[in-house]
Amino acid sequence: MFAIPGKNPVTITPAAERQISRLMAGKQSVGLRIGLKKGGCAGMEYTMELAAEAEKADEVVEQGDARVLIAPMAQMFLFGTEIDYESGLLESGFKFRNPNVTDTCGCGESIRFEPIEGTRAQES
Template sequence: MARQMPKAISLTEAAAARMKEIMAASDGKYIGVRIGVKNGGCAGMEYTMEYAEAANPLDEVVEDRDVRILIDPKAILFLLGTEMDYEEDKFASGFRFNNPNQTDACGCGESVTIVPATA
């Protein structure tokens, strides 16, 4: 029997609700949101999010809470076990990544230090 692989990323109820609002406003133009990481910022890496009109051949597709997320294949090991949340307060709102592979973050919260997940 094959071992079930954990999802690369999961969504909180708040993140799923906000993603559904965003996707509903796109009038069906997008199939989901692609999440990745890139080099940048003072801590070394930044999370990326963009609308996806189609899945790339090597994307990892995650369906969680009726939301489709496509993970850039270069980012999978950096995102394993991550929970994506959405927070709103008086001064700011946005998606937050609760990533067990994150070891540090810059003071402004724009960039992070992430190590690849281990087996």
């Protein structure tokens, strides 16, 4: 939908590739769908779910045995994002390094993007 020829909209680190592959195999899914929804202190939150099938408008990124499906409404906000998986003593999970994010909340769970030109309401 918003593709740049010859360039994947997101990159997947080897650690994320391994984890996505494990999750897909465990649930027999076709991929990990990522998206965005309104919520959190900063205004937006990432969403992730294992998908039983790809939707027609999903952007599909494949790497090894891992497949990421990008929901249509999130595609323009995720260009250039690196998806990583970090495993630590107290916390493990996917990390999104998104160059389009302009602000995050204190806990790092929600994000904000600059409004797209022409979408901000005119102030009188």
